[in-house]
Amino acid sequence: MTAGSTETARRRQIFVLMGVSGSGKSTIGTLLAQRLHIPFLDADDFHPQANKDKMHAGHPLTDEDRWPWLATLNRLLRDHAAQGTGCVLACSALREVYRDKLADGLPPGTVDFVLLQGSRELIQSRLAQRRHEFMNSKLLDSQFATLETPDDAIKVTNDRSPDQVVDDILQQEHLA
Numbered sequence: 606m607t608a609g610s611t612e613t614a615r616r617r618q619i620f621v622l623m624g625v626s627g628s629g630k631s632t633i634g635t636l637l638a639q640r641l642h643i644p645f646l647d648a649d650d651f652h653p654q655a656n657k658d659k660m661h662a663g664h665p666l667t668d669e670d671r672w673p674w675l676a677t678l679n680r681l682l683r684d685h686a687a688q689g690t691g692c693v694l695a696c697s698a699l700r701e702v703y704r705d706k707l708a709d710g711l712p713p714g715t716v717d718f719v720l721l722q723g724s725r726e727l728i729q730s731r732l733a734q735r736r737h738e739f740m741n742s743k744l745l746d747s748q749f750a751t752l753e754t755p756d757d758a759i760k761v762t763n764d765r766s767p768d769q770v771v772d773d774i775l776q777q778e779h780l781a
């Protein structure tokens with residue numbers, strides 16, 4: 606790829622940073638979007654209030670709770686693709702069927718899923734120090750139980766500085 610075409614590919618690509626709560630989707634996703642000069646979207650901002658209330662009370666979401674939210678996110682991604690602009694979306698996307706819903710109707714190769722990994726101990730310790738609008742850290746076990754590890758995602762362990770993690774993503778993406 607030439608430098609010019611690499612730059613164009615970067616700007617059009619849609620990245621979905623996925624993983625359990627506290628895996629670093631917002632932190633790493635924000636930085637990745639800055640590095641690529643594309644917008645950052647956080648799926649947390651699109652939950653209906655009922656979902657936020659449920660999680661805040663310590664109850665995991667069900668598939669039925671997630672479908673309308675995933676449909677909203679899919680529309681957002683389609684809008685970006687239609688405009689020819691990429692974006693970075695931070696979204697748990699824990700199950701394969703959720704990822705299929707997110708990518709539904711988008712041209713093949715448009716969406717790259719990036720799984721942020723980390724030990725339960727590391728993530729729990731980060732959650733213990735974090736304040737969040739609605740997420741309850743007691744849900745971490747159910748998040749791990751629901752996670753279906755994708756075969757075809759970029760996988761990075763978020764146990765280094767955010768800058769190093771973004772470097773790793775871009776290298777695996779051949780966009781560095």
Ligand SMILES: Nc1ncnc2c1ncn2[C@@H]1O[C@H](COP(=O)(O)OP(=O)(O)OP(=O)(O)O)[C@@H](O)[C@H]1O
Binds near residue numbers: 630631
């Ligand atoms: N590489 C890192 N080094 C140090 N701290 C980190 C790193 N990545 C994330 N954190 C911290 O871990 C906590 C969780 O990160 P973040 O909020 O980005 O996760 P998330 O996956 O978006 O969580 P949620 O899905 O619950 O919104 C935050 O306090 C963040 O500052």
Ligand SMILES: O=C(O)[C@H](O)[C@@H](O)[C@H](O)[C@H](O)CO
Binds near residue numbers: 696698740
């Ligand atoms: O699918 C889910 O269960 C949700 O997306 C959760 O993962 C939360 O929204 C998020 O982790 C809190 O920020």
